[in-house]
């Protein structure tokens with residue numbers, strides 16, 4: 076039975092293979108790669124015996140006549156259509172579905188979001204992606220959305236950035252999260268854990284059906300859902316809501332933003348429980364906003380902020396999907412690879428030294444004034460150490476400003492590379508605040524940059540653990 080049922084799929088796959096590459100130059104393989112076993116494994120039982128009907132057969136129902144469902148018309152305009160990548164290459168054979176349309180007999184949510192669909196033909200890109208952190212999942216926030224959908228799935232919207240599935244199905248499609256039932260939120264979170272366990276999958280960043288006009292830094296249309304460059308920071312500025320900052324129109328910064336972190340004194344006084352930004356504030360650091368800036372002029376590296384492609388310029392040269400920085404390709408034409416590597420090493424060790432000294436000053440002040448070297452810190456982090464934190468009313472605003480800047484820099488994780496002048500400026504402002512308290516300046520500890528990095532990363536990790544104990548608080 077099984078053998079018999081699978082025959083039509085194989086036959087159709089061979090047929091596709093032989094007509095692949097129509098309309099364009101042949102690739103090395105001479106046409107489209109064949110359907111993979113991993114892809115076939117995604118298909119449900121009701122679809123296993125179906126046969127291929129061709130894209131035009133889908134058009135009648137998913138065509139362009141109904142303005143709510145113009146998928147065929149959009150697809151027709153893509154490189155995929157031109158190269159013969161039909162609906163059924165991504166959704167599986169459609170004869171059973173055509174005869175009796177249902178979600179059971181066509182590949183759809185959640186399995187259609189699997190990178191396995193794209194890996195059929197984009198093998199090398201998929202390999203790079205598999206190496207990247209985006210193919211992994213930080214499980215805690217997703218589990219929290221299941222256990223407590225009202226708090227973690229709705230109010231804090233952790234899974235807007237921690238579930239590629241949620242980012243695609245809910246955020247990108249403009250679903251009103253407030254109107255979702257708890258069960259709907261749980262359903263997506265569960266599908267994330269069991270079926271598409273990725274922080275971002277291919278279709279989190281790419282629209283599978285249409286040209287979007289959001290071009291790469293070299294002006295290419297690659298069906299990106301969001302812009303690669305956006306210098307209007309309003310939607311992620313101080314105090315913005317989750318509704319706003321998770322909808323930010325930027326392919327990376329819709330997730331890599333500081334979640335409306337607010338450095339105003341009033342906010343720092345009120346929000347004493349946890350660092351008011353997140354590990355995700357790389358866009359804020361790049362653009363230079365979100366730290367306590369003091370009263371004087373502020374220095375920012377506008378060249379990095381204004382590089383075409385912004386994040387993708389340095390992290391995705393040649394469309395590399397590991398998302399790791401490339402000194403040779405990513406920094407051209409502004410730096411040579413050697414210059415970029417040398418500057419990165421130099422800036423990182425300088426900033427790590429500044430941060431280590433800054434923490435030393437806060438610790439010395441807290442030991443002398445509050446009786447414990449840890450008591451400059453946020454309550455949530457100290458509680459993790461099993462200590463009873465002091466009343467935050469006894470922590471002066473100068474300390475609160477300094478620790479905001481300390482966390483702002485360490486949580487961006489680049490230690491000054493994104494925006495060296497801004498990172499250094501924030502340390503200076505922190506120190507000016509500590510001067511006003513006459514905080515001592517203990518001698519710099521005798522540590523290498525590697526040792527300093529280890530201590531600071533440990534601190535960053537503690538703040539992340541504390542994150543799990545409290546609801547989001549802009």
Ligand code: HEC
Nearest residue numbers: 132133136162163166169172173176177178181182183184
């Ligand atoms: C006879 C009309 C008809 C044809 C032909 C048809 N579909 Fe559908 N399709 C539907 C209807 C109606 C639904 C909604 C089913 C439901 O909600 O239970 C649907 C649902 C879907 C879904 C799931 C959407 C969702 O919300 O989860 C996908 C994917 C899909 N179709 C793809 C295709 C593809 C690919 C083809 C061509 C191979 C095709 N359809 C051909 C009518 C059709």
Ligand code: HEC
Nearest residue numbers: 130133137146147150155160161162165187188278283284
């Ligand atoms: C390159 C792969 C690919 C091709 C080609 C493709 N799709 Fe899809 N389709 C997907 C993926 C992935 C999703 C789920 C993500 C999304 O909705 O953006 C999807 C979603 C859908 C949905 C559900 C839409 C919704 O809003 O919930 C329908 C219906 C659909 N596709 C029909 C089609 C039809 C009809 C064609 C051909 C005209 C087609 N697709 C071509 C990959 C593809």
Ligand code: HEC
Nearest residue numbers: 107154158160164192193195196277278281283296297298
């Ligand atoms: C059946 C093979 C096949 C599948 C499946 C497939 N693609 Fe493609 N894709 C192609 C081919 C062929 C091209 C054209 C590449 C070229 O000419 O260099 C292409 C091009 C692209 C491009 C570049 C578009 C452009 O204008 O140059 C993107 C982005 C892309 N695919 C994303 C996806 C994603 C995301 C998926 C999964 C949802 C997917 N593809 C599934 C074969 C496929």
Ligand code: HEC
Nearest residue numbers: 213216231232233236330331332354355488539542543547
């Ligand atoms: C605006 C998007 C966004 C939101 C909302 C968000 N996060 Fe994150 N989070 C990220 C990004 C991006 C990273 C990874 C940063 C990196 O690797 O440098 C991250 C990292 C983390 C980490 C660190 C994991 C580790 O140990 O390395 C934890 C834990 C975490 N998030 C939990 C949460 C929780 C809990 C919530 C909800 C209260 C939440 N996040 C909301 C974007 C977000």
Ligand code: HEC
Nearest residue numbers: 190193197200201204275276277280291292297387391394
């Ligand atoms: C985090 C977002 C993100 C994810 C995840 C992602 N991409 Fe991309 N992709 C991009 C961006 C941004 C570009 C354009 C980069 C550039 O060249 O500037 C791109 C470019 C591409 C291109 C065009 C390559 C070229 O040479 O023109 C293809 C094809 C592609 N992606 C396929 C995929 C596939 C397949 C997956 C999943 C295995 C995937 N992408 C996952 C963001 C993403």
Ligand code: HEC
Nearest residue numbers: 208209211212213236237242274275326327330386390398
């Ligand atoms: C849907 C949300 C989302 C989008 C969009 C997104 N990221 Fe991420 N990114 C994450 C999360 C979450 C992590 C942490 C994943 C983990 O550690 O398992 C991460 C990790 C990373 C890391 C690795 C950091 C480390 O700890 O080593 C880099 C680099 C990165 N992202 C860059 C980018 C770039 C560049 C883009 C845009 C092309 C982008 N991201 C788009 C959510 C996202």
Ligand code: HEC
Nearest residue numbers: 327328331357358361379385386389400419487488489492
């Ligand atoms: C000017 C080039 C450049 C730009 C633009 C850039 N980055 Fe980076 N990024 C780097 C370098 C270099 C590092 C440090 C790599 C190292 O540690 O050696 C880095 C580090 C990171 C890290 C790693 C932090 C960690 O946890 O290890 C993340 C995440 C990241 N960048 C995301 C982004 C995002 C998101 C954007 C856009 C908002 C962006 N970057 C823009 C060059 C850049």
Ligand code: HEC
Nearest residue numbers: 378382389400401402405406407409415418419422492495
């Ligand atoms: C669009 C041009 C451009 C690109 C691309 C670019 N940079 Fe820069 N970068 C600059 C400029 C301009 C400065 C400021 C130069 C100065 O003040 O001496 C700078 C400064 C730096 C600094 C700080 C130096 C210091 O002493 O303050 C580092 C580190 C750095 N870049 C690393 C990188 C890396 C790594 C990449 C690639 C991954 C990169 N840059 C890509 C233009 C660029």
